[in-house]
Amino acid sequence: MNRCPRTLAIGIGNQKGGVGKTTMAVQLAYALAERGRTVLIIDLDVNAGSTKHLGIDPRAYLGTFEVLMGDEDPLAVIVTHEDEGNTLPENLHLLTGSRKLEELEERLRMKKSKFDDTPLHDVLKPVIKKLRGHYDYIFLDTPPSAPLPIVAAYKAADGFLLVAIPEGLAIQGLQEALHDIEEVRRYGNPHLKLVGLAIGAVDVRTRLSKELIHYVSKEFKDYLLKPTIQRSTIVPTAQTQQKSIFETHPDHMITQYFREMAQDFEAKIERFFPAPQFISAPTQEVGNG
Numbered sequence: 001m002n003r004c005p006r007t008l009a010i011g012i013g014n015q016k017g018g019v020g021k022t023t024m025a026v027q028l029a030y031a032l033a034e035r036g037r038t039v040l041i042i043d044l045d046v047n048a049g050s051t052k053h054l055g056i057d058p059r060a061y062l063g064t065f066e067v068l069m070g071d072e073d074p075l076a077v078i079v080t081h082e083d084e085g086n087t088l089p090e091n092l093h094l095l096t097g098s099r100k101l102e103e104l105e106e107r108l109r110m111k112k113s114k115f116d117d118t119p120l121h122d123v124l125k126p127v128i129k130k131l132r133g134h135y136d137y138i139f140l141d142t143p144p145s146a147p148l149p150i151v152a153a154y155k156a157a158d159g160f161l162l163v164a165i166p167e168g169l170a171i172q173g174l175q176e177a178l179h180d181i182e183e184v185r186r187y188g189n190p191h192l193k194l195v196g197l198a199i200g201a202v203d204v205r206t207r208l209s210k211e212l213i214h215y216v217s218k219e220f221k222d223y224l225l226k227p228t229i230q231r232s233t234i235v236p237t238a239q240t241q242q243k244s245i246f247e248t249h250p251d252h253m254i255t256q257y258f259r260e261m262a263q264d265f266e267a268k269i270e271r272f273f274p275a276p277q278f279i280s281a282p283t284q285e286v287g288n289g
């Protein structure tokens with residue numbers, strides 16, 4: 001694989017469950033892969049949402065658990081299109097989630113040497129460090145309630161993409177996530193940046209949807225990714241088929257919205273993570289003129 005000049009690890013989150021985190025991680029990753037970017041999804045969820053969504057059996061591969069335990073090199077267990085029985089695009093890779101993540105904290109505690117004073121929640125940092133240069137984006141699909149993987153994602157990420165659907169609890173979860181981003185800046189990851197807020201499953205016919213969108217547009221202003229994604233049956237249908245809508249409905253309006261959102265996502269990335277400017281030294285004449 002070609003080396004990528006810059007890798008950005010982006011946590012995808014909202015403390016609440018069932019608010020569209022996995023859907024956003026998978027569809028946005030597909031859209032970015034279509035734009036020619038190399039993307040890795042690290043599934044940090046015991047329910048292995050993105051692993052299943054990508055049509056991969058969580059029991060068939062070693063993945064996030066073994067890597068975080070330090071038992072496997074991430075590059076050795078990442079699933080790619082070259083592995084059997086999947087339809088991943090060439091430049092979209094996956095580190096699988098699994099039930100075993102339930103035991104992560106306890107197993108790490110048991111394994112830890114009494115001389116090792118690295119905090120447990122820094123467990124993802126060396127993994128991301130090792131993967132830098134291999135991907136344009138590493139998406140961290142976080143679980144709804146598992147303190148260690150969520151905190152580990154906050155500590156290891158360069159940026160955070162918040163995700164919500166227009167429902168009261170999901171919007172409340174955003175406030176909690178914003179508070180956590182501020183806290184983690186104070187405790188160990190001072191450079192963590194909010195990258196944006198992506199809204200999915202919008203029912204344009206309901207007043208509540210309209211009101212909540214109006215509220216987040218005011219609260220999050222330029223951070224709100226455009227467009228917002230409407231509710232559509234193609235999303236759960238594709239999920240049931242364990243495929244992306246980029247495979248099942250490549251020409252659908254919703255799929256097109258994700259393409260536009262990926263474009264806006266990259267515009268925000270450019271703004272918040274401007275590429276380093278190299279000032280070239282004045283060219284020196286060779287010779288003695």
Ligand SMILES: Nc1ncnc2c1ncn2[C@@H]1O[C@H](COP(=O)(O)OP(=O)(O)OP(=O)(O)O)[C@@H](O)[C@H]1O
Binds near residue numbers: 017019202236
């Ligand atoms: N645009 C959409 N249209 C219709 N349904 C959607 C849309 N986006 C998400 N959903 C549905 O919302 C539900 C929750 O989505 P998803 O699994 O992505 O949430 P999550 O936050 O990852 O959940 P968990 O916290 O359990 O991991 C799913 O059933 C999904 O199909």
Ligand SMILES: [Mg+2]
Binds near residue numbers: 023045049050143
């Ligand atoms: Mg999920």
